[in-house]
Amino acid sequence: AQTVTQSQPEMSVQEAETVTLSCTYDTSESDYYLFWYKQPPSRQMILVIRQEAYKQQNATENRFSVNFQKAAKSFSLKISDSQLGDAAMYFCAYRRIQGGSQGNLIFGKGTKLSVKP
Amino acid sequence: EAQVTQNPRYLITVTGKKLTVTCSQNMNHEYMSWYRQDPGLGLRQIYYSMNVEVTDKGDVPEGYKVSRKEKRNFPLILESPSPNQTSLYFCASSFIPTYEQYFGPGTRLTVT
Numbered sequence: 029a030q031t032v033t034q035s036q037p038e039m040s041v042q043e044a045e046t047v048t049l050s051c052t053y054d055t056s057e058s059d060y061y062l063f064w065y066k067q068p069p070s071r072q073m074i075l076v077i078r079q080e081a082y083k084q085q086n087a088t089e090n091r092f093s094v095n096f097q098k099a100a101k102s103f104s105l106k107i108s109d110s111q112l113g114d115a116a117m118y119f120c121a122y123r124r125i126q127g128g129s130q131g132n133l134i135f136g137k138g139t140k141l142s143v144k145p
Numbered sequence: 146e147a148q149v150t151q152n153p154r155y156l157i158t159v160t161g162k163k164l165t166v167t168c169s170q171n172m173n174h175e176y177m178s179w180y181r182q183d184p185g186l187g188l189r190q191i192y193y194s195m196n197v198e199v200t201d202k203g204d205v206p207e208g209y210k211v212s213r214k215e216k217r218n219f220p221l222i223l224e225s226p227s228p229n230q231t232s233l234y235f236c237a238s239s240f241i242p243t244y245e246q247y248f249g250p251g252t253r254l255t256v257t
Binding site (some may be wrong): 037071072073075078119123132133134135136137138 | 178180185186187188189190193203233235237245246248250251253
């Protein structure tokens with residue numbers, strides 16, 4: 029079974045600085061999707077960025093980018109120019125593409141990010 | 146507007162009193178799923194559905210039931226709620242096999 033591990037329960041960053049959140053996963057599959065979701069105090073789950081495992085190029089969405097290391101099964105999120113609105117819980121998630129339970133998301137336990145003014 | 150709706154948003158109930166949390170999506174998605182979120186545990190899948198009349202257990206299905214009689218609706222049923230089912234519940238939907246799941250706003254359930 030696939031597992032997702034976020035080793036940093038809490039992180040803190042100064043406004044305008046850069047922070048990196050870590051995520052590792054375990055799978056025997058070769059093709060899958062990886063995601064980072066943001067959950068602000070409103071509790072809404074917001075998709076931040078996604079990465080297809082077959083793509084070698086790291087995904088980027090404005091100030092958010094990932095470092096996808098397939099062989100190491102690592103998927104870290106980098107937030108540049110941090111803003112107060114980035115303060116939230118961040119979840120890393122894995123989604124299989126083929127076979128049974130297709131489409132199911134497997135989440136890590138989350139990293140709570142604080143942004144200091 | 147494309148969205149997933151859940152009702153109620155907040156619910157306080159007592160042990161053993163049957164309840165249903167509704168979930169509806171207007172995007173014609175085949176795939177729908179329920180998750181529960183507990184502090185320190187992330188989100189865990191309860192049940193999912195690949196299409197109408199096709200449902201299957203997730204990681205934590207005990208104490209829950211679901212049904213999928215219509216494509217847009219996927220209610221979560223707690224026949225005899227217990228305090229350990231106090232949690233934040235999310236419904237989500239997506240096309241298959243695309244990657245993006247759309248989440249509802251969440252339902253905060255407290256069982257006393």
